[in-house]
Amino acid sequence: MSIETPLPVLKPADFASDQDVRWCPGCGDYSILAQMKKVMPTLGLPREKIVFISGIGCSSRFPYYMNTYGMHSIHGRAPAVATGLKSVRPDLQCWVITGDGDGLSIGGNHLMHAIRRNMDLNIVLFNNRIYGLTKGQYSPTSPLGKKTKSTPMGAIDNPLHPLSIAIGAEATFVARSIDTNIKHLGAMLSRAAEHRGTAFLEVYQNCNVFNDGAWQYATDRQSKTETTLELQHGKPLIFGKDRDKGIRLNGLDPEVVELGKGIKEDDLLFHDEKSPEPSLAYLLSRMRYEDGFPEPIGVFRSVKAPRYDDMINDQIEEAQKQHGKGDLDKLFNSGETWDVA
Amino acid sequence: MSTATPEKQLANVEEATVRFCGDSGDGMQLAGTQFTNTSALAGNDVATFPDFPAEIRAPRGTKAGVSGFQIHFSSNEIYTPGDTVDSLVAMNPAALATNLQDLRDGGILLVNKDAFDKKGLEQAGYETNPLEDGSLEKYKLHSVEMTKLVRLAVEGLGLSQKEADRCRNFFAMGLVFWLYDRSLDPTLRFIETKFGKKPEIAQANTAALKAGFNYGETVEAINTQYHVDPAVLPPGKYRNIMGNTALAWGLLAAAQLSEKRLFLGAYPITPASDILHELSKHKHYDVLTFQAEDEIAAVTSTIGASFAGAMAVTASSGPGIALKGEALGLAVITELPMVIINVQRGGPSTGLPTKTEQSDLWQAMYGRNGECPMCVIAASGPADCFYAVQEAWRISSKYMMPVFFLTDGYIANGSEPWRIPKMADLPKIEIKHPESRDSAADDFEQFQPYTRDDLLARPWAIPGTPGLEHRLGGLEKADGTGNVSYDPANHQHMTDVRQKKVDLVADDIPEQKVFGEKEGDLLVLSWGGTYGSCTTAVRHAQKAGKKVSHCHLRYINPFPKDLEGILRGFKQVLIPELNMGQLRSIIRDRYLIDAKGLNKVQGKPFSVAEISEKINEMV
Ligand SMILES: Cc1ncc(C[n+]2csc(CCOP(=O)(O)OP(=O)(O)O)c2C)c(N)n1
Numbered sequence: 028m029s030i031e032t033p034l035p036v037l038k039p040a041d042f043a044s045d046q047d048v049r050w051c052p053g054c055g056d057y058s059i060l061a062q063m064k065k066v067m068p069t070l071g072l073p074r075e076k077i078v079f080i081s082g083i084g085c086s087s088r089f090p091y092y093m094n095t096y097g098m099h100s101i102h103g104r105a106p107a108v109a110t111g112l113k114s115v116r117p118d119l120q121c122w123v124i125t126g127d128g129d130g131l132s133i134g135g136n137h138l139m140h141a142i143r144r145n146m147d148l149n150i151v152l153f154n155n156r157i158y159g160l161t162k163g164q165y166s167p168t169s170p171l172g173k174k175t176k177s178t179p180m181g182a183i184d185n186p187l188h189p190l191s192i193a194i195g196a197e198a199t200f201v202a203r204s205i206d207t208n209i210k211h212l213g214a215m216l217s218r219a220a221e222h223r224g225t226a227f228l229e230v231y232q233n234c235n236v237f238n239d240g241a242w243q244y245a246t247d248r249q250s251k252t253e254t255t256l257e258l259q260h261g262k263p264l265i266f267g268k269d270r271d272k273g274i275r276l277n278g279l280d281p282e283v284v285e286l287g288k289g290i291k292e293d294d295l296l297f298h299d300e301k302s303p304e305p306s307l308a309y310l311l312s313r314m315r316y317e318d319g320f321p322e323p324i325g326v327f328r329s330v331k332a333p334r335y336d337d338m339i340n341d342q343i344e345e346a347q348k349q350h351g352k353g354d355l356d357k358l359f360n361s362g363e364t365w366d367v368a
Numbered sequence: 369m370s371t372a373t374p375e376k377q378l379a380n381v382e383e384a385t386v387r388f389c390g391d392s393g394d395g396m397q398l399a400g401t402q403f404t405n406t407s408a409l410a411g412n413d414v415a416t417f418p419d420f421p422a423e424i425r426a427p428r429g430t431k432a433g434v435s436g437f438q439i440h441f442s443s444n445e446i447y448t449p450g451d452t453v454d455s456l457v458a459m460n461p462a463a464l465a466t467n468l469q470d471l472r473d474g475g476i477l478l479v480n481k482d483a484f485d486k487k488g489l490e491q492a493g494y495e496t497n498p499l500e501d502g503s504l505e506k507y508k509l510h511s512v513e514m515t516k517l518v519r520l521a522v523e524g525l526g527l528s529q530k531e532a533d534r535c536r537n538f539f540a541m542g543l544v545f546w547l548y549d550r551s552l553d554p555t556l557r558f559i560e561t562k563f564g565k566k567p568e569i570a571q572a573n574t575a576a577l578k579a580g581f582n583y584g585e586t587v588e589a590i591n592t593q594y595h596v597d598p599a600v601l602p603p604g605k606y607r608n609i610m611g612n613t614a615l616a617w618g619l620l621a622a623a624q625l626s627e628k629r630l631f632l633g634a635y636p637i638t639p640a641s642d643i644l645h646e647l648s649k650h651k652h653y654d655v656l657t658f659q660a661e662d663e664i665a666a667v668t669s670t671i672g673a674s675f676a677g678a679m680a681v682t683a684s685s686g687p688g689i690a691l692k693g694e695a696l697g698l699a700v701i702t703e704l705p706m707v708i709i710n711v712q713r714g715g716p717s718t719g720l721p722t723k724t725e726q727s728d729l730w731q732a733m734y735g736r737n738g739e740c741p742m743c744v745i746a747a748s749g750p751a752d753c754f755y756a757v758q759e760a761w762r763i764s765s766k767y768m769m770p771v772f773f774l775t776d777g778y779i780a781n782g783s784e785p786w787r788i789p790k791m792a793d794l795p796k797i798e799i800k801h802p803e804s805r806d807s808a809a810d811d812f813e814q815f816q817p818y819t820r821d822d823l824l825a826r827p828w829a830i831p832g833t834p835g836l837e838h839r840l841g842g843l844e845k846a847d848g849t850g851n852v853s854y855d856p857a858n859h860q861h862m863t864d865v866r867q868k869k870v871d872l873v874a875d876d877i878p879e880q881k882v883f884g885e886k887e888g889d890l891l892v893l894s895w896g897g898t899y900g901s902c903t904t905a906v907r908h909a910q911k912a913g914k915k916v917s918h919c920h921l922r923y924i925n926p927f928p929k930d931l932e933g934i935l936r937g938f939k940q941v942l943i944p945e946l947n948m949g950q951l952r953s954i955i956r957d958r959y960l961i962d963a964k965g966l967n968k969v970q971g972k973p974f975s976v977a978e979i980s981e982k983i984n985e986m987v
């Protein structure tokens with residue numbers, strides 16, 4: 028019997044690679060990287076068990092900055108690369124780093140399929156509502172009318188909402204956080220890491236060069252308590268500086284109400300991240316600032332379901348139980364054969 | 369064992385070619401497969417050519433829906449499914465109309481007379497009934513009321529008429545089995561295993577099979593049986609094998625020989641899907657088969673699996689390979705081992721999905737952005753797939769680079785006898801991975817993923833190994849450290865290294881085999897599925913006293929080192945290809961040799977005669 032050597036106590040700095048980080052000064056990506064390094068030592072995994080896989084984009088440079096295993100792959104395909112890796116090695120913890128263009132435009136197909144398979148991946152989508160690396164074209168999450176280099180008269184395609192997409196693909200874990208809300212972000216990264224199955228985390232990220240202030244309403248000290256709502260499992264949906272507002276269901280639709288004036292906490296919508304039906308999570312994902320709602324942050328949904336990476340390996344075990352470990356000589360000689368003397 | 373009755377003659381022939389054709393719902397592929405297996409079990413050398421329509425169910429009775437299966441069997445070694453047909457079974461007028469041109473003069477023609485009704489004739493475009501208008505005079509025509517006879521044979525088994533009619537192919541088989549003096553036993557065993565759970569269907573098929581056989585024995589019009597002696601093949605135990613099966617089994621073998629888990633990432637596409645199907649049946653060999661959402665995910669998951677340390681493979685056909693192009697560049701720059709299989713079909717675009725072609729050679733050689741060389745290996749026939757794909761993995765894992773493996777629809781669906789190897793006799797494929805390191809040790813140095821061995825291979829360090837953490841990616845890497853590098857000199861160096869790795873393989877492959885003299889008037893140079901027709905045509909030419917030799921390439925990138933010398937030993941070089949001259953232009957480019965081409969893109973393999981004719985024209 029081998030004696031397990033205790034895990035060395037790691038510090039955030041142990042997860043920093045020796046490469047210079049090359050994002051623009053002030054980019055929201057720095058904060059996400061810092062939180063990731065902070066969370067890593069708390070996960071109880073040695074560095075070699077962790078793999079970061081990304082696509083292409085500013086955000087996708089991420090793996091180069093982590094002293095773990097990693098791959099900076101090609102545009103949009105990180106979930107598929109991760110799928111191969113994780114199928115072969117379900118024991119590794121695999122993070123997928125993607126952007127709104129990488130994950131929802133060119134890679135939309137793979138994102139959807141990784142999620143529906145419930146591969147045990149932690150997908151972090153850095154949403155800056157712009158193409159950063161290619162210098163500022165509109166992205167699938169840019170709002171209608173957005174003026175960019177490629178849309179001088181304003182964007183005319185409806186934006187996608189990452190969490191609605193993930194929930195539509197039956198994601199078992201869906202969460203949202205904000206680059207500047209570092210405590211919350213750290214907590215969400217931890218929750219994503221703990222989840223077994225696909226954890227999909229959208230992070231509002233500021234691209235201060237090409238789309239500065241896209242999330243200002245949600246990050247501004249003055250306004251953020253009115254424009255965001257921190258979800259807590261089992262708790263009513265309350266927000267506002269004085270925690271005097273809440274979300275109530277009116278039929279099937281949410282509405283903003285003021286507490287007091289005859290409305291009690293019990294009248295509000297209560298969050299249930301474990302609800303087997305994704306309807307509540309979907310409803311939350313559709314609450315938009317522009318429609319007069321606070322945008323929820325936190326865990327929208329966290330449910331258990333079988334994982335593809337487990338099952339693909341279980342099938343091998345099952346097949347071996349049924350047929351024994353494969354014997355190629357037996358296979359070659361099966362069926363009709365004849366001898367030539 | 370002869371089944372000939374006194375009134376009937378038994379003629380010994382060296383070889384014969386039979387084709388079953390009918391509507392795609394008529395079970396012609398099954399008939400062909402059964403006849404093939406029976407002939408192989410009788411000890412003949414066999415080569416087959418199944419030919420089916422692209423539509424799953426084209427309208428019944430139309431020419432578009434005709435499906436065929438040709439078997440060439442012989443007491444000598446043979447290499448092709450045969451140019452012309454000795455016996456043709458046509459189950460309906462459309463099948464007759466589309467296949468008659470391949471029946472030799474004086475050949476035997478067995479038709480289902482009952483299908484030659486007004487509607488059937490119209491669908492096939494016949495104005496008069498060919499069975500009656502004398503147009504088939506030069507053949508030995510036997511028009512048999514198969515539908516009627518089968519219905520009679522299965523009477524009392526409680527089958528619907530539709531079910532009864534479905535047994536017609538067994539009747540046709542029975543008759544051909546009698547004609548070629550074949551045993552019914554293998555097919556009876558097949559019926560037992562296949563339909564054992566539906567006794568009435570099993571009984572009906574058996575009855576139809578025997579009815580066909582007995583028909584041959586009793587009907588006076590057919591008075592000669594043919595017998596083909598067993599071939600003298602190298603001693604050993606044999607089985608019949610199809611190209612895609614041999615390929616899948618070759619992958620299983622390569623994985624065991626290299627002690628690896630096998631990962632296949634694939635998206636269904638004709639004619640490559642059977643590789644996915646076959647491997648999916650063998651999960652107990654520690655095989656992970658992943659049916660991806662598209663070919664891009666298929667290849668990128670393969671890259672992920674390779675990074676994770678598996679023997680990673682992706683298999684597709686031309687259109688799918690086109691989608692994989694960008695990712696193959698990632699495979700090249702990350703220097704990860706994997707095998708990329710292209711079972712070629714007619715192109716461009718969707719092209720001729722069920723027909724064969726060799727027109728993706730340039731795609732394999734050049735179909736990527738940037739300077740992106742890849743080793744290219746091609747199988748020459750169904751059984752060769754088994755060995756050639758092991759070779760592809762040996763090279764891939766040894767040099768740490770992706771290897772392209774080419775077959776085609778003709779190889780994939782064709783079959784031939786295969787001498788069954790013993791796993792213990794196959795060469796092991798040794799793969800080493802760097803060992804873990806203690807990152808807390810004082811002398812710990814950062815792992816460098818782009819250090820190289822003598823063969824320029826970089827270490828295959830697998831995630832999960834302590835102390836070897838590193839990052840791969842599609843941005844150019846500094847040699848040694850593997851850090852992202854925009855240094856101009858480094859990019860030149862890395863480009864050179866990636867090319868050199870491919871070039872080095874030339875030192876690691878056998879000398880090019882020459883069939884015939886090493887000098888002469890003409891060298892026929894071929895690759896892939898044209899092997900059989902080329903080698904047969906060259907044999908004929910040599911027998912006729914011509915100074916013609918044959919080289920068949922397994923290694924296309926790099927070429928064997930001695931190839932140039934061989935080519936220069938001949939006054940002329942002929943390169944027959946089922947494309948417009950792709951290998952020819954590579955050869956011309958590489959050696960400035962004025963090779964001539966014989967090129968055809970008709971969805972069909974070369975006949976021996978086509979190549980012979982060209983040889984005769986040149987020398
Ligand atoms: C096949 C391919 N097409 C286009 C590009 C160019 N490209 C690189 S990154 C990018 C968009 C990145 O946007 P996003 O995913 O939002 O990432 P960000 O840079 O904003 O972090 C594009 C179009 C590419 N690298 N590969």
Ligand code: SF4
Pocket residue numbers: 049050051053054055056085086155159160233234235236237
């Ligand atoms: S372009 Fe935008 S997203 Fe990219 S590094 Fe600069 S600030 Fe960050």
